[in-house]
Amino acid sequence: MKITQLQPGWTAVAALLAAVAAGSSVLFAAGADPGDVLAAVVRGAFGDLYAVGETLTRATPLLLAGLAVALGFRAGVLNIGAEGQIMAGAAAAVAVGLHMGGVPAPIAAAATLAAAACGGAAAASVAAWLRYRRSVPEVLSTILLNFVLLNLSSWLVRGPLQEAARAYPQSDRIAAEAMLPQLAPPTRLHAGFLLALAAAGCCYLLLFRTALGLRLRAVGLGVQAARFAGFEPAKVAFFATSMSGALAGTAGGVEVAGLTGRLYGDLSGGIGYVAIAVALLGRLHPLGIVAAAIVFGALESSAAEMQRSAGVSAAVAQVIEATALMGLLAADFAAKRASRSGATAESAAEEPA
Amino acid sequence: MSLPLEQPAHLAVALATPIALAAVGETIVESTGVLFLGLEGAMLVGALGAVLGAHASGSAAVGVFCGIAAGSIFALLFAFLTLKLRADDVIAGTAMNLLAAGGTAVAWRAALSRAGGDVRAPGLEPLTVPLLSEIPFLGTVLFQHHAITYALILVVPAAGIFLFRTSAGLRWRAAGESPLAAASLGIATISVRARALGICGALAGAGGACLSIADTRTFVEGMTAGRGFLALALVIFGNHRPGWVGSAALLFGGALAAQYGFAAAGWNVAPEAFRALPYVLSLAVLALFVGKRRAPSGLGQGLG
Numbered sequence: 001m002k003i004t005q006l007q008p009g010w011t012a013v014a015a016l017l018a019a020v021a022a023g024s025s026v027l028f029a030a031g032a033d034p035g036d037v038l039a040a041v042v043r044g045a046f047g048d049l050y051a052v053g054e055t056l057t058r059a060t061p062l063l064l065a066g067l068a069v070a071l072g073f074r075a076g077v078l079n080i081g082a083e084g085q086i087m088a089g090a091a092a093a094v095a096v097g098l099h100m101g102g103v104p105a106p107i108a109a110a111a112t113l114a115a116a117a118c119g120g121a122a123a124a125s126v127a128a129w130l131r132y133r134r135s136v137p138e139v140l141s142t143i144l145l146n147f148v149l150l151n152l153s154s155w156l157v158r159g160p161l162q163e164a165a166r167a168y169p170q171s172d173r174i175a176a177e178a179m180l181p182q183l184a185p186p187t188r189l190h191a192g193f194l195l196a197l198a199a200a201g202c203c204y205l206l207l208f209r210t211a212l213g214l215r216l217r218a219v220g221l222g223v224q225a226a227r228f229a230g231f232e233p234a235k236v237a238f239f240a241t242s243m244s245g246a247l248a249g250t251a252g253g254v255e256v257a258g259l260t261g262r263l264y265g266d267l268s269g270g271i272g273y274v275a276i277a278v279a280l281l282g283r284l285h286p287l288g289i290v291a292a293a294i295v296f297g298a299l300e301s302s303a304a305e306m307q308r309s310a311g312v313s314a315a316v317a318q319v320i321e322a323t324a325l326m327g328l329l330a331a332d333f334a335a336k337r338a339s340r341s342g343a344t345a346e347s348a349a350e351e352p353a
Numbered sequence: 354m355s356l357p358l359e360q361p362a363h364l365a366v367a368l369a370t371p372i373a374l375a376a377v378g379e380t381i382v383e384s385t386g387v388l389f390l391g392l393e394g395a396m397l398v399g400a401l402g403a404v405l406g407a408h409a410s411g412s413a414a415v416g417v418f419c420g421i422a423a424g425s426i427f428a429l430l431f432a433f434l435t436l437k438l439r440a441d442d443v444i445a446g447t448a449m450n451l452l453a454a455g456g457t458a459v460a461w462r463a464a465l466s467r468a469g470g471d472v473r474a475p476g477l478e479p480l481t482v483p484l485l486s487e488i489p490f491l492g493t494v495l496f497q498h499h500a501i502t503y504a505l506i507l508v509v510p511a512a513g514i515f516l517f518r519t520s521a522g523l524r525w526r527a528a529g530e531s532p533l534a535a536a537s538l539g540i541a542t543i544s545v546r547a548r549a550l551g552i553c554g555a556l557a558g559a560g561g562a563c564l565s566i567a568d569t570r571t572f573v574e575g576m577t578a579g580r581g582f583l584a585l586a587l588v589i590f591g592n593h594r595p596g597w598v599g600s601a602a603l604l605f606g607g608a609l610a611a612q613y614g615f616a617a618a619g620w621n622v623a624p625e626a627f628r629a630l631p632y633v634l635s636l637a638v639l640a641l642f643v644g645k646r647r648a649p650s651g652l653g654q655g656l657g
Contacts, residue, residue, distance in 0.1 A: 078443050136639040139390070139443055140585055144639075147579045147632040155625035270454070276447050315462070318455025325448040329440035336439075 011335050012281045012288070015327035016295060022327075023320035037306065044305025045298035051305070053187025057259065059297025061086070061251040063196040065275030066293050067203050068120075068247035070284040074207060075240030076220040081127060081142025082248040083272025084149030085120040089249025091153050092119025093256045094161060094263040097174030108177035113195075113253045120249015121242045123149055128241035132234045138241065146272070154265035161263060170264040180258040190258030197290065199247065204286040216240055248272065270318070277325045296321060361610050362494040369606025370502045371396065371560035376584035376591070376598045377505075377512050378556030382428075383588055384516055385549040386529035386542075388653035390446025391431045393581025394453025395554045399424035399561025401457045404572040405464060407474035416474055417501065417562045424558020425551050427453065432550040435655070436543045442653045458574045477501065477567040501563045505599075508556065512595035525549060529649035532656050542656060557581065579632065586635035592646045601638075608634055 024037065045055050065082045072079035079085075096115035100108035127145060130136035154169065156162075161171040180191040207213040218226040219236045226233050255267060278296055282289030303317035375392050382389045389395075402423025407416025427449070434445040464472055477499040486496040495506070516522040527535040528542045536542050564580070565572050583605065591598030612627035 080443075080447065130636070130640055134640045134643060136636075136643045137589075139388075140582070140589070141636060141639065143579075143582045144586060144632045144636050147582070148629045148636070151625040151629035151632075155623050158625075159623065273447070273451055273454075276444075277451065280444060315455045315458035318451060319459055322448050322452035322455055325444070325451065326434060329434055329438050329445060329448070333438040333440070 011331035012283060012292070012328055015331045016281065016324050018327040018331075019320050019324035022323050023316060040306040041302040044302030049184065050187050051301060053184055053189040054301040054304075055294065055298045056193050057188045057190070057297070058300045059293040060190075060193045060196050060258070061255050061271050062275055062278050062296050063193075063290060063293035064199060064251035064254060065248050065271055066278035066282060066289040067196075067199055067286060068244045068251065069275050069279035070282065070286070070289055071203060071207075071216075071247060072240055072244035073279060073284050074220045075216045075237050076223065077128075077131075077237050077241050077244065078137075078139040079124065079127070079142050079241060079244045079248075080139055080276065081124065081145050081245075081272070082251070082275045083268050083270070084142070084146035085123045085245045085248035086252035086255070086268040086272050087149050087153040088123035088245075089116035089120040089252030090256045090263050090267050091156055091161070091252075092116050092249065093253035094171045094174055097178035097257060098161075098172060100175040100178040103175075103177055105177045108175060109180055109257060112174065112178040112257050113250060116249045116253020116256070117246040118249070120252065121246040123249070124241050124245020125238075127245075128238045131241070132238055150265075150268075153263065153267070157263055157265055163262075168264075171262045173261040174256065178257055179261060180254070188259060190254075192254035192258035195250075195254060196293075199250070200286040200290050203247075207286070212236075212239075248275075251275075274318070274321055277321050281324060281328055359490055359493045361607075361614055362490075363497065364613060365603060365606035365610040366494055366502065367498060367606070368609040369602045370498070370505050371563040372580050372584050372587065372605060373599050373602035374501070374505055374508070374560035374563065375557040375581055376587040376602050377508055377595050378553035378560075379584055379588045380591070380593055380595050380598050381512055381516065381525075381556075382546075382549045382553040383652055384529045384593060384649055385525050385546045386532055386649055386651035386654065387435065387546050387550060388442040388446070389428065389431060389550065389553055390443060390585070391428065391449035391453070392553070392557050392584055393577055393579065394450040395424040395427045395557035396561035396564070396577045396581045397453045397457050397575070398427045399558025400565035400576055401461060401561075401572050402558065403562030403566045404472065404474045404570075405460075407566050408464075408468070408472050411475060413475045413477045413566055414500075416566050417477065417559065420562030420565070421555045421558045424556070424561060425554040428550040428554025428557070429547065431554075432547045436546055439655060441655070454575065457572075461572050461574060472571060474566045474570050476570040477563075499563075499567050501559055501567060504559065509595050509599040516595065526649065529651050532651050532654075557584075560584075583631055583635055586639055589643055589646055589648065590635070590638050593648060605631055605634065 044051055046052055065086060068082050068085070069079060093112045093116040097112040100112060123145060127138045127141045130141045131138045157169045157171055163170055163172045183189045183191060183193065207217065215226070215231045215236050218229060218231060219233045223233045251271065252268065256263060260267065274296060278292045279289060282292035299317050299320060375396055379389060379392050399420040403416040403420030406419025407413050410416065431445055431449050434440045435442055479497055479499050482496040486492040516526060524535070524540045525545050527538070528540055528545045532542045561577060564576060569576070587598055587601045587605065591601040608631055612630070615622055
C-alpha cells in the first residue's frame, strides 16, 4: 500500500487504543499494580496544570517534526532524517542565539528560529541533492545523515560551541532576548507551542488551499501523472524536502529557544523517529498531526511520571508508540478489506437476478 | 614477528563481520523485492537475545543461537506486517526499529533488575584454525577469529551461488524483479519473501550477537549504533551481489579499524569524526556509485 493512499481516521484512534491496552497489559504482566499505573498515567498527562503544561511542552517538537515528516511523505519524499535535522536546527539556533544579546527580543527570537529553519533545510537539502542529482534514495541518505549530524553536534558541544567554563559537553545559554516567552509559569510551556499550532495551520493551507500544495500532493500520488499534468516532480520534491527539513530544524530551534536554552549532544533524543509515528497516526493531515502530537506528548509526560512513581521505565512509551504504529497498519488492512468486501456485496446486489 | 599491516587487517575483518552478515542478509531479502529497513532493529534484538541466552545457559554457543532466533522472529514479524497486512515497507521498517529500540531497553532493564544489576555473558572465544592460521599474513588476518566470522566466510559465497547459480535463486530474484510476472509463473512470491526475511533476520541476529557476546560481552542500549543502516548502504554499493557486498563491508571494516591506528599513532583527531566517518564514507560512496547500480525493479513496491 502506498504511503499516500490514506485510510479513514477511525483506524488511527482504534490503533492507539489497542496500543495503550497492549502497553498496559505488558505492565500488569510485569507486576506493576494496575491502579498505580493508571493513576500515574492520568496524573502525568492531565492531572493538574503542571501536567497539562508538560504534555503540551512535549507535544511541541513532536508536532513540528511530525509536520515535517508529513510534508515530505505527502510529496512522496521519505524523509526519515528529522532526528538529524532537529540537531542541525538546534545547533544553528544556538550559534545565532548566543550573539543576540542587546537585540530587541522579538527580532532576536525570530532570527534564532530562522537560523534553526535554515539549518534543518540545509541538512535536508543534502539529501535532496543526493536524491535528484545522484539518484541516492532519500530513505537511506536521510538515515545516514542522522548519524553524521548527531556526531557533528556532539563534537560542536565539546569544541567550538562548548560553554566558556568547559565543564560539561554543552553550549552556553543563548541570550535571554532570544528565548521564547513562557506561557503559563510554573509549567514549562512556552510560545513554541503556539508557533507549532500556527505551523500546522500554515501546512494545512499550503497543502490544501494552494496550487503548490496541489502539485506537491500530485507528485506524491504519482510521479508519472504529475509529469503529464505539467508539474516538474524533481523540483516539487526538492522544495518539499527543504520545507520538511526547515520544519524539523524549527522543532530543534524551538526546543532550544523555548526550553533548554543550550545545545547538548542528545537534545533530540529520538523525537525525529517518534515524529514518523506521529505523522502517520495523524494521517499526514496537519489537524490530525496536532491531535497525534498531543496524545504522544501525554504519553511521554505520563511515562516520565510513571518512572518517578510506579518505577516503570520510560522506554515503555517508545514501545507503546511503536505498537500504535503497527496497530495502525493492521487496522488499515482491516478497513481496506471491509470496504472491499462491502463493495463486492453491493455490486453483487446490483446484478439482476 | 608480525607483518606491518597484519593487526589492522585482522581488526578490519573483525569489525566488518557484523555489518557484512547483516548486509548479505539484506542482499538476499532485497533480491526478492523487500526493502527491510528493520535490519538495524534485527541486529539490536539479536545482540540482546545473544546476551540473555548466553547468560541464562552459561554457553556462548547457545547465546549465538538465541541471537539468531531472535533476529529471525523479528524479521518474520516484519514479514507479517508487509506480506500479510500489506503494509508499506518503509513504514513497517520504521515501526519495527522503534519497537526494537524501546523493547530491548525495557527487556534489558528488566533483566538487569532481576539479576541484581550485572548481566555478564560468557564471551565467544577466538578459534585458531590449525594449519591455515600458519599462512603468513592471511593466517592471522582471516583464521584467528571467533566462529561467527568463519560462518560469514562461508555464507558470502553460499549466498552468491544460491542467488545467481541455482534455479531456486532465479525464482527468488524473479519475485524481486516483478512479483506479478513471477506469480504468473507459479512462484509463491509471498512464501519466497517470507523465507528470505527469515534468513535475513537470522544473519542480522548473528551480526548482533557478534557485537554483544564476542566484543563487549554484555548488552548496551542502542549498541548497534546505526550499523544496520550502514549495511543497507553497502547492499547498494555492492550492487546486490553478495561477493561485492562482502568486499565492501571489508572496506568499511578497514575504515573503522583505521581510527584505532590513528589513535595509536597519537594523531589528535576528534573521536566524533571517526564515529561519523563510516556514514560520511557511505554517503560519498552512494553519491559516486549509485547511478551505475541497478536494484531489483520490484524493490519496496509491495506485492504488485
